Amino acid sequence: MNILFNSRLLVLLLSSLLFCLGAQAQSSAAPQAASETPSGEVQQGKTLLQSKCAQCHTDSIWRDQRQDARAWEATLYRMMGRGAVWSGSDIHAMASYLATDFGPHSPRVFTPQ
Amino acid sequence: MRDLVGQYLSKSISRRGFLDNMKATGITVAAAQGVLSSLNASAQTTKSVESSAPPVVKTFQGTGGACFAEQLMACGVKYIFGNSASEDAQFYEALVDRPQLNYILTPHEGPGAAMAAGYIKASQTPTIVMQAGAVGLMNAMGQVFNAYKEQTPLVVYSYRTDQSKRAGRDGFEEIANQEQVLQPLTKYTWMARGSSMIAETTRHAFKSAWTPPFGPSYMTWHSDYTQERTRTEIIQQSHFDTRMRVRPNPTEIEAAAKLLVDAKMPIMIVGDEIYKAHAVGKAVKLAELLGMPVTQMRQIWANFPEAHPLWVGNAPSGTLSSITWPKQYDLAINIGNKMQHNGLAPIVPHNVKFIDMRIDYQNMGKVMTTDVPLVGDVALGLDDLIAAVEQLLNDRIRAEAAMRAAEVRRYTEQARLLLKGIVNNPEWNNSPLIADRVTWEVAQFADPDAIIVHEAGSVAMHSFDFNPVGGRELFFYYGGHLGSGVGTSAGVKLARPDQQVICLVGDGSFLFGPHALWNMARLELPVITIVYNNHAYAGPHTRTIANVPSGRMVETGHYMGSYLGNPDMNMASIANGFGVQAEVVKDPLQLKKALARAKAQTLEGKPYLIDVQVARRGIGWTETPWIPPVKGRPMKQKKA
Numbered sequence: 001m002n003i004l005f006n007s008r009l010l011v012l013l014l015s016s017l018l019f020c021l022g023a024q025a026q027s028s029a030a031p032q033a034a035s036e037t038p039s040g041e042v043q044q045g046k047t048l049l050q051s052k053c054a055q056c057h058t059d060s061i062w063r064d065q066r067q068d069a070r071a072w073e074a075t076l077y078r079m080m081g082r083g084a085v086w087s088g089s090d091i092h093a094m095a096s097y098l099a100t101d102f103g104p105h106s107p108r109v110f111t112p113q
Numbered sequence: 114m115r116d117l118v119g120q121y122l123s124k125s126i127s128r129r130g131f132l133d134n135m136k137a138t139g140i141t142v143a144a145a146q147g148v149l150s151s152l153n154a155s156a157q158t159t160k161s162v163e164s165s166a167p168p169v170v171k172t173f174q175g176t177g178g179a180c181f182a183e184q185l186m187a188c189g190v191k192y193i194f195g196n197s198a199s200e201d202a203q204f205y206e207a208l209v210d211r212p213q214l215n216y217i218l219t220p221h222e223g224p225g226a227a228m229a230a231g232y233i234k235a236s237q238t239p240t241i242v243m244q245a246g247a248v249g250l251m252n253a254m255g256q257v258f259n260a261y262k263e264q265t266p267l268v269v270y271s272y273r274t275d276q277s278k279r280a281g282r283d284g285f286e287e288i289a290n291q292e293q294v295l296q297p298l299t300k301y302t303w304m305a306r307g308s309s310m311i312a313e314t315t316r317h318a319f320k321s322a323w324t325p326p327f328g329p330s331y332m333t334w335h336s337d338y339t340q341e342r343t344r345t346e347i348i349q350q351s352h353f354d355t356r357m358r359v360r361p362n363p364t365e366i367e368a369a370a371k372l373l374v375d376a377k378m379p380i381m382i383v384g385d386e387i388y389k390a391h392a393v394g395k396a397v398k399l400a401e402l403l404g405m406p407v408t409q410m411r412q413i414w415a416n417f418p419e420a421h422p423l424w425v426g427n428a429p430s431g432t433l434s435s436i437t438w439p440k441q442y443d444l445a446i447n448i449g450n451k452m453q454h455n456g457l458a459p460i461v462p463h464n465v466k467f468i469d470m471r472i473d474y475q476n477m478g479k480v481m482t483t484d485v486p487l488v489g490d491v492a493l494g495l496d497d498l499i500a501a502v503e504q505l506l507n508d509r510i511r512a513e514a515a516m517r518a519a520e521v522r523r524y525t526e527q528a529r530l531l532l533k534g535i536v537n538n539p540e541w542n543n544s545p546l547i548a549d550r551v552t553w554e555v556a557q558f559a560d561p562d563a564i565i566v567h568e569a570g571s572v573a574m575h576s577f578d579f580n581p582v583g584g585r586e587l588f589f590y591y592g593g594h595l596g597s598g599v600g601t602s603a604g605v606k607l608a609r610p611d612q613q614v615i616c617l618v619g620d621g622s623f624l625f626g627p628h629a630l631w632n633m634a635r636l637e638l639p640v641i642t643i644v645y646n647n648h649a650y651a652g653p654h655t656r657t658i659a660n661v662p663s664g665r666m667v668e669t670g671h672y673m674g675s676y677l678g679n680p681d682m683n684m685a686s687i688a689n690g691f692g693v694q695a696e697v698v699k700d701p702l703q704l705k706k707a708l709a710r711a712k713a714q715t716l717e718g719k720p721y722l723i724d725v726q727v728a729r730r731g732i733g734w735t736e737t738p739w740i741p742p743v744k745g746r747p748m749k750q751k752k753a
Contacts, residue, residue: 055437056430060662061655065732070539074547077538078730081549081573083429085437085528088537110668 045097048090056082066106069099127210173347177308177339178203182211183347184312188319188354189239191215192607194229196222198245200272200336217607217632222249224600224626226256230265231597231604234413234588235564237389238608239319239350242267246274246286246336247294254298256600259592260329261298263413264385264451264473266322267329269295270315273304277335295331300324305334308343320354325490326473327389359472361489361497369446369468369485370501373403374510376444376466378517380433381407384450386471386491388414393581395495396448397421402502404518408436410450410460415579415587420529422522432460438524447471449491453591454480470494532575544700545726548572548645552617554701555643558708560613564588564605568598569619569645571652586612596626599642603629606638613641613715620646620677620684627687630720634692639715641708642688647727648678649738655731667733676738688722695722 053059062075072095080086086094128149135145173183181204185193193208193216195201208214219225222244229242244250250271260267274286281289288294292304301321305314311334318330373379387396396417400407406425407417410432417424429435431453433445445461446468452460459481461467469477470487477486487494540547548569556576559565566588567574579587588605590597602616623644633640654675658667666672688695694714698707704725711721729738 055435057659061659062732064658064663064667074538074540075730077535077540078547078549078573080532080535081552081575083426083435083437085426085531087531088534108668109663110665111663 039096041093042097042100045093045095046101049094049097052084052086052090052094053079055084063102064108066102066104066108067099068104069095072098072102129210167349169349169352171347172344173312174344175342176203176207177311177334177341177343178205179207180308180312180343180345180347181315181339182207182214184315185241186211186213187347188315188350190241191238192217192229192232192240193243194219194225194232194240194604195243196220196225196245196249198243198249198272200246200274201243201339203340217636219600219629220631221626221628222252223256223596224628226253226267226269227259227597227600227626228604228607228629228632230256230260230263230267231566231588231601232608233265233267233604234601235605236608239266239268239323242269244269244271246271247288247291248274248286250291250294254295255594256597257295257298257329257331258594259590259597262453262592263590264327265329266327268318268322269299269329269331270318271333272336272339273333274336276337278337280335292331292333298329299331300328301330303332305332305338308334308338308341309345310334311338311343312345312347316348316353319350323354324357325359326386326471326475358490358493359488361470361487361494363497365485365487366494366497366501369470369487369498370505372444372466372468372485373446373498373502374505378439378442379403379405379444379446380439380442381405382433382445382447382450382452382461383407383409383416384448384452384471385412385414385416386449386473387416388581390449390490390492392449392492392495393417395492395499399448399495399499399502401518402499402506402514404514404516404521405446406439406442406521406524408433410452411589411591412450413587413589413591415581416449418578418580418582418584420578420580422525423518425521425525426528428460431455432458433465434458434462437528439521444468448495449473451476452481470498535575540728542701543728545647545728546699546701546704547730548647548727549575550701551643551645551704551725551727552576554704554708555615555617558705558712559585559615561585563613563615564609566598566602566605566614566616568595568601568622569617570595570622571619571655572617572645574617595622596624598622599627600629602640602642603632603636603638606633606640607636610638614639616640616642618642618644619651620644620648620682621650623684624677624682627684627691630688630691630693630722633720637718638720639718640720641711641715642693642720642722644684644722644724645727646682646684646724647729648681649676649729649734650674651729651731654733658732670733670735670739671741672733672739673741675733676740678738679740684724685722688724693720693722695724697724697726699726 073091076091076094132145173180193214196219208216219228226242229240232240244253257269273291275284292302295302301318303314305311314332318332322330381400383396387393400423407423408425409416409427425436425438444466449471451473461481463482466484467481468485469483470491472490474488535549541550553576564586565577568590577585579585598616598618602614606614654672685695685697696707698704707723714721
């Protein structure tokens with residue numbers, strides 16, 4: 001009966017060590033092209049994402065998502081109600097990065113268990 | 114006849130019972146009524162010269178059921194939550210002439226127990242929930258689990274269907290050692306060994322539940338004991354349940370005060386024991402004295418005013434490391450938080466000095482290293498700690514505290530400003546609505562002292578500015594057995610009729626326990642229930658993927674247990690079935706209008722439900738999600 005209870009989510013949450021591992025996993029899963037020639041905002045967004053999102057979770061909770069910048073912005077705004085303290089420009093930059101490396105046409109990497 | 118007179122004057126039997134018994138001895142009705150009149154006159158005269166307070170201890174004779182009712186009254190019970198139980202017949206019989214005890218029939222034991230727990234949480238007064246034997250108990254157990262995890266003093270009773278002279282035969286509804294089923298979920302569980310022990314067992318159950326740290330208790334007995342006549346003592350709650358309030362060790366208080374004034378960046382964690390002890394003002398005072406930032410790990414209540422400049426927000430993932438600011442704390446002090454661990458890392462890291470103040474001694478020192486344990490009632494502990502800190506204050510410490518407070522204020526003002534930007538979500542005006550828009554609209558709508566019962570686990574709670582001192586109050590959950598929200602709301606409204614009560618519930622949670630809607634309609638408990646209906650178990654969906662990222666589920670889109678649609682369920686229709694007016698809304702404008710209609714209904718004493726169609730968001734969702742290909746029709750071999 002406890003299937004909606006989000007304690008399971010909390011089980012997944014990060015220590016800083018897990019963050020480092022998560023960031024590596026993210027790099028290996030993401031296509032290389034975009035990150036080789038990042039624009040300033042995209043690079044800034046990637047840096048912000050790695051520092052801010054890791055407060056609470058690993059990339060396992062979002063790395064399979066593929067969507068455009070607007071939808072990524074909506075995703076990030078949803079985190080504000082959960083305690084994320086982000087500015088609109090932070091969100092815009094992180095969404096720019098995510099739409100570059102995790103956009104609608106970015107390849108997926110499946111790793112069957 | 115002397116016995117009968119004694120029983121009548123001691124209120125052990127009713128007027129009707131007296132007359133019936135007199136008739137049974139051969140006395141005519143007219144003569145019996147004459148005796149009764151003179152007894153009433155005599156009783157009136159005596160009453161006028163005596164105190165109206167009930168005796169501390171009285172001897173009572175009657176059925177086991179009547180003894181039970183008498184002791185419940187002496188325990189201070191006003192409401193009894195129960196589901197129909199034929200073997201409790203003599204208890205029901207006793208209720209007829211005891212209008213002080215109000216029986217509330219609940220159509221399912223689980224939501225019934227949630228309603229009782231909600232009443233306790235909101236009133237902080239005793240009540241009891243009862244079920245029919247082991248079979249009813251099984252339905253209630255989920256909410257007993259919640260009460261145990263959340264430390265709610267819920268007293269539970271169900272009889273053993275097997276009577277004492279035929280127990281042990283694996284009879285109808287019989288299980289062996291029924292009371293032991295509840296052992297891991299209760300502080301106290303016991304089977305009374307005879308009718309004369311019913312009252313005493315009841316006292317033990319209430320005393321155990323209401324002795325801090327609170328928790329549920331369970332009692333049972335063979336059903337024939339309830340029918341049997343017996344003689345027993347009835348004792349007032351004030352003289353068996355001392356509600357002990359323990360004061361922390363003074364030496365440890367001094368050590369804690371020293372650590373606090375020496376810390377560069379102390380941080381305070383607040384928890385439910387503060388709410389229970391009515392000590393919010395004291396927690397605020399200690400924080401202000403030292404300019405300490407304040408946070409909270411997941412609890413039932415908001416235990417600190419969220420608009421206070423020292424409030425830095427809830428810890429998003431339940432560990433201190435997940436708060437955005439401050440990061441460089443060198444000391445943490447817990448005031449009454451249960452500190453329930455959900456991961457490997459300790460909530461307070463080992464390299465941070467830690468003062469732990471709470472009455473929940475069993476959970477202290479389990480995971481976190483503790484420099485100063487302060488076992489005690491947090492209201493008393495805060496009094497002592499504030500006094501000890503004040504003695505150590507000097508100009509330098511005051512100046513440091515003021516500088517720290519200013520630094521915290523700069524952060525919290527900025528954080529609050531940024532949170533207002535939540536309305537800039539590009540999907541803000543979408544239809545179906547995003548969950549944050551629903552929450553925001555409800556926050557704009559709610560009364561300044563509304564109570565928000567929240568069982569929408571995957572929905573973020575924001576924009577309410579909860580304030581447990583005269584402002585909006587939160588009743589959340591962390592037990593995790595779902596289906597508590599609607600029942601809790603009904604119980605809260607029963608306890609707090611003068612405050613607006615709004616129940617926020619996900620469609621999945623709602624479906625586990627909507628039954629108390631019927632109680633809202635029957636008892637005229639005008640709760641506004643908002644269902645975030647995305648036709649999905651959205652939280653488990655997201656967490657399932659996080660547990661197996663990039664796997665076959667993601668590759669194929671085959672998510673086994675996520676989608677609740679096809680066909681879509683209509684929660685408004687379900688509410689209508691329970692006698693509650695309701696409607697379905699699909700966009701923000703419709704929601705505003707529906708909330709206005711809900712308010713109008715509730716002002717007339719009627720509950721209302723709004724089924725808000727909410728967008729599914731996250732990995733793998735499509736307009737028509739995959740469902741496992743199981744259909745009955747292709748399996749048919751013939752028309753049947």
